[in-house]
Amino acid sequence: MTLPPAAVGIQDKRRHARQAASQPARIRFGESAAMAAEIRDFCETGLYVSLREDSTPDAVLPTLAGTPVQVEFAVARSGVFLCHGRVARITQGGVGVLVPAMPTGALQALRSAGESFP
Numbered sequence: 001m002t003l004p005p006a007a008v009g010i011q012d013k014r015r016h017a018r019q020a021a022s023q024p025a026r027i028r029f030g031e032s033a034a035m036a037a038e039i040r041d042f043c044e045t046g047l048y049v050s051l052r053e054d055s056t057p058d059a060v061l062p063t064l065a066g067t068p069v070q071v072e073f074a075v076a077r078s079g080v081f082l083c084h085g086r087v088a089r090i091t092q093g094g095v096g097v098l099v100p101a102m103p104t105g106a107l108q109a110l111r112s113a114g115e116s117f118p
Helices: 104-114
Strands: 019-029 035-043 046-051 068-075 079-091 094-098
Touching (some): 019 046, 019 104, 068 094
Antiparallel strands (some): 019 035, 068 079
16 A cells, blocks of 8 residues: 655654554544545554545645544444544645544554455
8 A cells, every 4th residue: 555645845753653544534623524534544643534635625734734633433343433633744635633642442443444454
């Protein structure tokens, strides 16, 4: 799998290794309506969430830096999970979300869902 493109000129400050994913999700920026998205990778403290092309114009993405975010996803046989964080990284077509208190169950569910991911 090709990981999301890094933002030009931005140094990678990640402390934890990312694991690839392809997990349908819904993302909500601040008080906005939730929109369809996909978790493309994750680690102990964050998620990279790819946005659908028709959901948020790339021109709007830079204004989202620091915005509170909720990411909700469901994994079969594991349940529904809600992660609270903030936009920490912006790339074309997606956002990196810092989740300082990643729910343990969410992390385990993403790992188990990822075991079947190529």
